[in-house]
Amino acid sequence: MNRTGLSPLALPLPPATGGWQEGDLPGRRRWVTLRQPLALESGGTLPGVRLAYETWGRRAADGSNAVLVLHALTGDSHLAGPAGEGHPSAGWWDALTGPGKALDTDRWFVVAPNVLGGCQGSTGPSSRRPDRDARWGGEFPHLTVRDQVSAEVELADALGIERWAAVVGGSMGGMRAIEWAVTFPERTGSLLVLAAPAAATAEQIAWGSLQVSAIRTDPGWHGGHYHEAAPGGGPHRGLGLARRIAHITYRSQPELGARFGRAPQAGEVPGHGGRYQVESYLDHHASKLVHRFDAGSYATLTDAMNGHDVGRGRGGIAQALRRATMPALIAGVDSDRLYPTAQQAELAALLPGSDRLRIITSPYGHDGFLIETSQVGALVRELLAGSTGRTPGRPAGQPLGS
Structure with a gap:
């Protein structure tokens, strides 16, 4: 391994983009195409x-x-299942998803989309434009x-889901869950937010901006138009540096200290290369x-996270959260130094349907x-024990607004 983020003895040179590409194996992915250009908050359209998505279980009539289960920054739609066949990593919540598990697929129809702007099948910077033969x-x-x-929301419409039993x-993913609850409370039956503000x-924002800067100042960035570069020619050094910065914030100082201390890597001498x-x-x-x-x-999604503010244009956070009943x-997470528990305490205090803050005890930080799938699984079970996707007082299958 060297300090560029490459591992020449173990892995080939990084491709210009490591995201899923047309022609790659689809794996378990399915897709929905939006019927119209998506109106953006900035005023433009896309x-x-x-959207790529995966499902588990059977949808009730x-x-x-x-x-709806929403992933974190470098996650994707592959919530459960092994790596391979189009999926570079095993399911990120495999321990929670399946028959008899917290997300019990014998009872629940579980949907996990790849976020808009992502790179595992959904439209993002590496996607080809619909108006010309070029990538975005x-x-x-x-x-x-x-x-x-x-x-x-349009994915939910395409799947015939008027109201999620839970988001x-x-x-x-917690940021998106909060926005679901505030923007579409009539379509959010219940809510679980983990380690999000x-x-x-x-x-x-400062941590995120460092990561984006590392990517956009990489000589291989080329203003974002690098996707046709040969292996090793993309901004992999900047992306690798962004990941290093992020990973420090994802873990806790006590865990890193106990796990590594000041020990040198085997066969290497710090200070001498x-x-x-x-x-x-x-x-x-x-x-x-x-x-x-x-x-x-990575840059697109980090920018979106930096802009996250549920109270923007809604009279502030407290007034916005009152919509989510x-x-x-x-x-x-008690050791989270990226999104400390004070931020979740604020959510718990301001959301009308929340009784108290729950604490996940862990040395692993964010x-x-x-x-901590055992503790998280208990929270999922608690939430789903009383969840229903039906709007109170409305017969099943009756459209909203009828």
């Missing part, structure tokens, strides 16, 4: 939008058993979390990401919402 690249428009949710998300803080174990660990995660993700998507569980 034509030819496709009236759609009332549907659960650096001309891909700025997106907000609300734009992403607007696209997911569940952590980190960036009502609005990004100055410090969180070698690395500490913690540096090797960060290099490993950087190398993995550049082979499965797209730098343009559905049952809600809000949980934070990543605890992905790792």
